[in-house]
Amino acid sequence: MSVSRGDKERRLLPRWQPSAVSIAQGDLRPLTARVPQKIEDEHFEARKVEWETTHSLEVAAELVASAIVLGRVEEVILAARLLAKEGSDVPTTLREMARDALTAQPQSPARRRQRPGALARPTIYSEISRIRHHLNANPRDAYAWVDMARLYTSLGQFEKARQAINTARRIAPEDRFVLRAAARFFVHSGDAEIAERMLNGARATRHDPWLMSAEIAVSQVLGRSPRTASLAARALKEDAWSPHSSSELSGSFATLLMEEGATQKARVFFRQSLRDPTENAIAQAQWAAGHNSGLIISDELLSHPHGYEARALHDTLVGRWDSAIHNCWAWIEYEPTSSRPMQLGSYIASVAREDSEAILEFTERGLAAEPRDTTLLNNRAVGLVCANRIAEATQILLGLVIENATEEIQPALYATTGLIFFRRGDIESGRRFYEKAIAHPYSRRDGRCHALALWHLVREEVRAQTEHVDGAIVRAEKASKDIRLAELDVFRERVLKAAGKSAKSVQRPSFAHR
């Protein structure tokens, strides 16, 4: 039985993007916005007069350079055109700069190299090599160190990533981008304690909502009370920052309230987080929408250019499986350091689609970065069984000690063990392991997990054509009577069809209202 850990709980940990993307998204802006100013300079005025009388290249060069510095390029268009002209006798950089001045989207070669692109392994290695070369010449570029750490993390090379992150921290210990990326890294590599210490030790955390949000999320991961929660509550009530700056903090605070059971209050802060949201805040709200928060996320918010996770979660909620899988792939490209898109993708491919090829693709990608991720290992074993590669699936399960895994994953591991026994023909052992999954304390608390385990057992009884089919169906129907889960519905229908039963025979809650 596949599982997606990310569905149970979601912390609003900082999204770790390349520095160029974070900057472009406005995540590093000052907390209070300023209207662009026109910087006055008598030299610029004199130069404009000189340009009017001479129209010479040398004056054009100086005028355009000054205009870029002063934010007044709209006043020097003719001069910029003269320099930008193909074949003009000016140095290449000057011509490029003039072209930048004439276009809304600057296209210098340096910037082109910064673009986040496909992250196939050879590309990652060549990108690491490029950044390493860049850092040889610019060792104090903290953002480049963070970008390199991100690439190493996506390859699962945590030690190299750690060194790069620590170098960036030494150079810019109070910088928002560095601290948020470092927090994300330490949580990802299992050192959430370091992340918490680092955030609490930074002066900036006490006044920067982006860092407060990270601190709350990291504390939640550790199961501790966030230090900045009360400060955040006050500031959010006063609406002290721009909506974009406080978007993730509102979402983090709302998640905290939701965990405490204050759903109504949480809803207020979730709505506050969606005024000018980051895609991460939208994803958090979408996650909350799937967990009885009463939130409805508008299509407009879901169409955020980078809202892959939010769309994947929404698609899963409403049962749009192809779209969910597509968005999981886009999410992987967007956030290659996270295993969650691979977990969700392999889970959907397994439960909703029984698509062994897709399960194996997702898990292969995820395990390359996190070879010890139990969720991905479990899902891969399921994918291998679906592909009739039982021996390989057995090998994976033999490498895991179920009792050492986190509680929420244990029922899935028992169920997958049961699956392997069933497919090897040992029905009794298979049934015994499925029963362990069904009776597991976590399953008893989590109705979804419980129902899924029961329906997976039904599938195997049907496949094995045992006399237990009808009894298993009755148990499963009873357990899933009040469960609203699109993938459960589709799985149940498939199993009942295989059993030669009608799926309409049992009344189920509808998803139409979502």
Next chain:
Amino acid sequence: MQQNTAKDQLLGLTLPDGWKVVKKVAKAQNQTGGHFSTGYIVESPTGEQHFLKAIDYSQALASKDPARALQALTEAFNLERDILHISKRLSHVVQVVADGTVSVTPAPAGSPEPVQYLVLELAEESLRQMVIVSKRLPLSIGFTALHNVANGLRQLAGGQIAHQDMKPSNVLKFPGGTFKVCDLGRASLKGRIAPHDIFDIAGDHGYAPPELLYGQVHPEFIVRRWGCDAYLLGSLAAFLVCGTPMTALLIDELHGSARPNVWSGTYAAVLPQVRAAFARAMDRIALEIAPAVPYRDEFLLCIRQLCDPDPALRGHPQTRATLADSGNVYDLERYVSIFDRLGLEARIHERKAQQTP
């Protein structure tokens, strides 16, 4: 522009000390005082040609705040004249040959008005013209210019002066291929208050170091003034290969939300972004120099050190280490030697390249 003020009527006059005004210059070697000065070519009784900068006060009197404009103009002129006199005998600073006042009647009629003037050495052309108009300047000449400018700035620093407006148009080439720095109208003399001290940026904003554009003005003369001169020397080096100063390159590489006209936070908060942009700007400069050029890396290192966006890390690391406790940590002595040596290497390299078929 108004062309009939007293300072515009000097052509054909013979000045009290015998200088004959032979040609009016539209815009020539540096003209401090912006709209308040006019340039001429003058001839000495022996036939030697020099440059004359004429300033009158009528336009200041016609400005919105005449008292303040007049005060600023006279203070600036006096300061420049005093600094030029202090700088006499400095081999890499344009020399003042004479100064004085002449009474001129503005056209078409009016009562005579005093016009003050400075007679300076006459240059062949400015570095700005050489780089942009003559396309790419051979690096051997560029290094000579940098060596001479570093020398000039160092000579000024020896007299407790910071130039603060070191840009390509203020570097003049003289017969024999030597370069001198000129236009001391925005200079600061340590211990003396200058009219432009009230501004965060004394010189041209288009060339200013980033910390000043973001409003971080260090209270110490050394950091604020000589730190600025060191940056401007590095920026000049970038200009030699890119045709544009470092500041424009840097701002061009910065995202719109972090540019000085938008940023509302501190310089410390934007510094990592500025540094990342600086690194990309350096990548662009590197692309302009062929990888095979043997002195390429050392030259790039000089620019990187001199233009470091953090004034605390700017300049030569060894100089900073040696003079950290006392003295000018931005002393350019090491760069004087480096640019001299690189100039020699560049001449050899260029000669070899010419000989290679």
